[in-house]
Amino acid sequence: MTLSSRYLLRETGDNLRRNLVMTVAAVVTMVVSLAAAGGVLIMREAIHKQAIQWRGGVQVAVFLNASVSQSEVHAVGQLLAQDRPGNGGGPGLVKRYFYVDKAEAYREFRTIFGGDPALVRALGPAQMPPSYRVVPLKPGDVTSIGDQFQSQPGVFRVTYARQAIQALENRFHTLSEIAVALAIGVMVGAVALIVNTIQLAIFARRREVAVMKLVGATNWFIRIPFMLEGLVDGVLGALLAFVPIYFARGSIASFVGSESLIAQPLYVTPHDAVMTGLVMLLVGAAVGALGSAFAVRRFLRV
Incomplete structure (x- = not known):
């Protein structure tokens, strides 16, 4: 049938x-x-x-002021570079790091807050804080890394992924x-x-x-x-x-x-x-x- x-x-x-x-x-x-x-x-x-900000093993984010100067950005990058093993300028706590500029920070912002179009429209790339994302050599080093940048000129805030996540x-x-x-x-x-x-x-x-x-x-x-x-x-x-x-x-x-x-x-x-x-x-x-x-x-x- x-x-x-x-x-x-x-x-x-x-x-x-x-x-x-x-x-x-x-x-x-x-x-x-x-x-x-x-x-x-x-x-x-x-x-x-x-x-999304913590992919690739990133456990520390050094957020800079939105109005940070290029010299201050460079200074923070220099400290991170010196803190890598073998560079001899620091304790060697940083395995790797990368810089997130305002444009990339805005792309992240749109991904995270896509559910609030009014907020996305109200802010633009100029208002986004750039940042350095840091992967420590050992997970236990995150606090030691963060302490180096808490009072560094141009730094807005240091956020620890482990605690937040x-x-x-x-x-x-x-x-x-x-x-x-x-x-x-x-x-x-x-x-x-x-x-x-x-x-x-x-x-x-x-x-x-x-x-x-x-x-x-x-x-x-x-x-x-x-x-x-x-x-x-x-x-x-x-x-x-x-x-x-x-x-x-x-x-x-x-x-x-x-x-x-x-x-x-x-x-x-x-x-x-x-x-x-x-x-x-x-x-x-x-x-x-x-x-x-x-x-x-x-x-x-x-």
Whole structure:
């Protein structure tokens, strides 16, 4: 037997109407579960953006004043060069370093704060502080390196990646463990509701299913409308969960910490939120369809 789109839509719609209360309960449960999972993904993306300054093993950032002179920039660079092993001018604590000029700092700023267009428009490259990013020879040397530059002319602030990132990640891990546990627990409930909903629908039609089997209907011919019903539950739950996640993305991101590594709130861009929504949609659709397939399986043994 071949499946027609009209048959699929009619059967799916009838099943949804027959078990409306259970369907609503399954969708609401799916919303709670996917919203918790989406919140974790939003927080992780926010931390990932804030950590953009610390890639490549960088653990110390020497931020200079926005109005720093070239002689002051050169002086800080000279100190770092002398502090590399073998140069003989310092304790040899610096493994490598590189300079981030105003243009590159502005590119980083736009990446980190792309979720706040007003802030991006208000500032330009001229307002960005250039910096030196430093990779220490040993992780324990970060404080010693930073102490050399705290009072150096032209230096605005020395930031330590280990302290800043660890504070954010510790809070994130605590929140994510709670959210993931909630998401898993509620997702199990959502799957159970979907399975029960599908089983109620197919139990009410068990004689019809038996007749269909006797006249040659394949298992997939019977199964697909019920899987489509579960898929609709999952997709609808994901879409309803995505709406608050999208509009509250700034609040969710900043929930990890009140300040970021550069003393500004955590952000995620609308594009990142949409990508998170697509993940939620795929998870919801897969859970709904697979749960339905499992629910139908035992009723096909005729």
